[in-house]
Amino acid sequence: MPTQSRLPFTSDVDRIPSCQRADICENAHPVAWLATPGGPAGERSICQWVQQGGPMKVTVDELQEHVGAEVTLSGWVVHNRPSGKVGFVIVRDGTGLCQCVVEKTRVSDDLFEALKHLGTESSLSITGTVRAEPRSPGGHELVVTDATILCPAVDYPITPKEHGVDFLLRHRHLHLRSQRAWCIGRVRHTVVDAIRRFFNDEGFILVDTPIFTTLAGEGEQTLFAVDYFGQPVHLAQTGQLYLEAAAMSHRKVYCFGPTFRAEKSKTRRHLAEFWMVEPEVAFIDLDGLLGLAERFVTAIIQAVLERNRSELQTLETDVPALERITPPFPRLTYSQAVDILRGERTARFLADELADLQRRLAKVETRIAQIEAEDARGGLKKWKQEKNAQELIALRRERIDLTAAIENNPKHAALAAEFTWGKDLGGSDETILSRMHDKPLFVTHYPKAAKAFYMKVDRAEERVVENFDLLAPAGFGEIIGGSMREDDYPRLAGRIDELGYNPEHYQWYLDLRRYGSVPHGGFGLGVERTVAWITGERHIRHCIAFPRMMDRLYL
RNA sequence: UCCCCGAUAGCUCAAUCGGUAGAGCGAGCGGCUGUUAACCGCUAGGUUGUAGGUUCGAGCCCUACUCGGGGAGCCA
Numbered sequence: 001m002p003t004q005s006r007l008p009f010t011s012d013v014d015r016i017p018s019c020q021r022a023d024i025c026e027n028a029h030p031v032a033w034l035a036t037p038g039g040p041a042g043e044r045s046i047c048q049w050v051q052q053g054g055p056m057k058v059t060v061d062e063l064q065e066h067v068g069a070e071v072t073l074s075g076w077v078v079h080n081r082p083s084g085k086v087g088f089v090i091v092r093d094g095t096g097l098c099q100c101v102v103e104k105t106r107v108s109d110d111l112f113e114a115l116k117h118l119g120t121e122s123s124l125s126i127t128g129t130v131r132a133e134p135r136s137p138g139g140h141e142l143v144v145t146d147a148t149i150l151c152p153a154v155d156y157p158i159t160p161k162e163h164g165v166d167f168l169l170r171h172r173h174l175h176l177r178s179q180r181a182w183c184i185g186r187v188r189h190t191v192v193d194a195i196r197r198f199f200n201d202e203g204f205i206l207v208d209t210p211i212f213t214t215l216a217g218e219g220e221q222t223l224f225a226v227d228y229f230g231q232p233v234h235l236a237q238t239g240q241l242y243l244e245a246a247a248m249s250h251r252k253v254y255c256f257g258p259t260f261r262a263e264k265s266k267t268r269r270h271l272a273e274f275w276m277v278e279p280e281v282a283f284i285d286l287d288g289l290l291g292l293a294e295r296f297v298t299a300i301i302q303a304v305l306e307r308n309r310s311e312l313q314t315l316e317t318d319v320p321a322l323e324r325i326t327p328p329f330p331r332l333t334y335s336q337a338v339d340i341l342r343g344e345r346t347a348r349f350l351a352d353e354l355a356d357l358q359r360r361l362a363k364v365e366t367r368i369a370q371i372e373a374e375d376a377r378g379g380l381k382k383w384k385q386e387k388n389a390q391e392l393i394a395l396r397r398e399r400i401d402l403t404a405a406i407e408n409n410p411k412h413a414a415l416a417a418e419f420t421w422g423k424d425l426g427g428s429d430e431t432i433l434s435r436m437h438d439k440p441l442f443v444t445h446y447p448k449a450a451k452a453f454y455m456k457v458d459r460a461e462e463r464v465v466e467n468f469d470l471l472a473p474a475g476f477g478e479i480i481g482g483s484m485r486e487d488d489y490p491r492l493a494g495r496i497d498e499l500g501y502n503p504e505h506y507q508w509y510l511d512l513r514r515y516g517s518v519p520h521g522g523f524g525l526g527v528e529r530t531v532a533w534i535t536g537e538r539h540i541r542h543c544i545a546f547p548r549m550m551d552r553l554y555l
Numbered sequence: 556u557c558c559c560c561g562a563u564a565g566c567u568c569a570a571u572c573g574g575u576a577g578a579g580c581g582a583g584c585g586g587c588u589g590u591u592a593a594c595c596g597c598u599a600g601g602u603u604g605u606a607g608g609u610u611c612g613a614g615c616c617c618u619a620c621u622c623g624g625g626g627a628g629c630c631a
Contacts (some may be wrong), residue, residue: 159566427628523631
């Protein structure tokens with residue numbers, strides 16, 4: 001683990017041939033540097049830092065093994081807090097955070113002065129003695145004896161105070177360095193690793209399906225058109241159809257990659273480009289698929305719980321809720337779900353929720369009025385004024401959220417109450433159902449008309465298909481969609497015909513039903529939605545390094 | 556495509572009835588021996604998203620547009 005998370009900085013530079021390295025040195029941004037006490041002052045480049053010797057270079061996650069020793073950390077300044085005779089520099093190095101204490105008596109005057117004026121996100125290597133210190137984030141601190149500033153950062157745009165969504169996305173390349181983005185990135189890494197591990201351990205064969213494709217999996221309206229040497233094709237919205245072909249070779253296969261949807265969705269659950277893993281299995285039935293999905297999701301949760309406790313803590317995730325995610329997951333058929341949505345229990349559930357929201361809004365309003373009255377009366381101490389201002393900002397933000405929720409609640413209630421059999425479940429319907437459970441919820445057997453052409457018609461009830469969605473609990477909504485695939489040639493060909501698709505595009509797909517067709521099925525899990533659910537992050541745009549959304553693609 | 560909300564200093568936000576723009580953070584300088592979103596003092600920083608309109612007077616009211624946020628539809 002530690003080796004994986006360690007920065008490749010030193011080794012990468014070392015790998016550059018020395019002739020090119022000289023070049024880099026010449027072109028390197030000259031930086032102010034600080035000599036060891038008594039040494040010469042001047043300018044140094046990053047390459048010279050790489051080449052220098054000195055105390056053992058360690059990373060923050062290794063500090064506990066070096067208590068009492070003098071070591072060198074390399075990283076970036078998270079926060080700098082100088083004062084007259086002692087300064088505190090919080091350094092992060094990609095593996096963790098460490099407080100570095102700069103005592104005036106222990107370092108040269110030049111170094112003390114330079115560190116005093118060092119801006120947030122400056123890069124440096126910093127040497128000192130390790131000691132246990134509960135007040136330091138991470139539990140260890142460095143008593144500084146020397147430091148080399150590699151690249152001072154002036155006016156770093158992201159400040160310790162809050163920022164808006166738009167600003168942070170515009171600065172996503174820098175925002176990735178923030179604590180929260182770092183934690184989510186590490187959880188995502190675990191999720192992706194757990195996904196691969198699960199399928200590999202279960203004997204699945206990885207098949208990489210094409211990105212450029214002529215086929216539509218779900219419907220032709222939601223695809224990104226691409227000019228492929230003059231031929232109109234589009235970016236894959238699923239690897240499934242290809243995967244079905246591969247499943248007839250390996251029996252159990254999966255694909256894992258980016259997928260593209262041109263849906264004009266502006267919600268916290270949608271991205272135009274997201275990562276999806278899709279298993280496909282020959283000789284399985286719907287029950288087998290549900291079991292597979294159940295074990296799969298449980299394995300992902302277990303891996304995160306094992307490896308990312310501290311990240312979950314920093315993210316303020318509800319860990320006990322994750323620990324409750326064990327098989328079996330509750331199961332409902334679509335028809336049962338419709339009854340629930342239209343039923344009294346749902347109406348009461350939503351009414352209770354509305355009442356609760358209104359109570360909370362009233363409380364917020366009262367508090368705002370209180371503070372405003374306090375401010376109007378005047379004569380407040382400066383710190384009190386400031387505290388009030390901060391609280392007002394938070395309260396007003398909460399008021400906006402609550403107002404939106406109160407406005408949406410009756411709309412969602414109406415959608416649920418007026419739900420008629422045959423429609424697909426909407427986002428709000430799924431949210432309601434999932435909010436009623438504290439485990440992921442399977443909903444199966446949707447109406448044929450609301451679902452994709454390839455789903456297998458239930459032979460016992462021909463108006464529905466053998467499919468399922470898995471809804472994450474606590475209102476997050478759908479993270480998996482899957483189905484048995486229609487394996488009967490005439491039925492599938494008929495469906496393609498009914499929907500008016502171009503049969504020529506589907507000849508190879510129909511071949512799979514011509515030659516040795518077998519019952520088979522699979523599902524797709526959205527990585528970002530899964531990460532958002534697990535971390536408690538409300539918007540999936542924070543669960544991918546560089547999100548692509550409708551009308552938004554900054555970098 | 557539709558519905559709701561928003562745009563004021565680098566950032567987050569104030570600005571009473573329509574009366575001529577203010578805080579905090581960040582930046583710069585100074586002070587402080589243990590801080591941890593430290594604290595204290597000083598300094599700089601604005602054509603209020605764009606274009607029109609109403610008015611003696613518009614950040615505030617009206618119209619259109621642009622950009623952004625939330626939601627519906629659609630979906631992982």
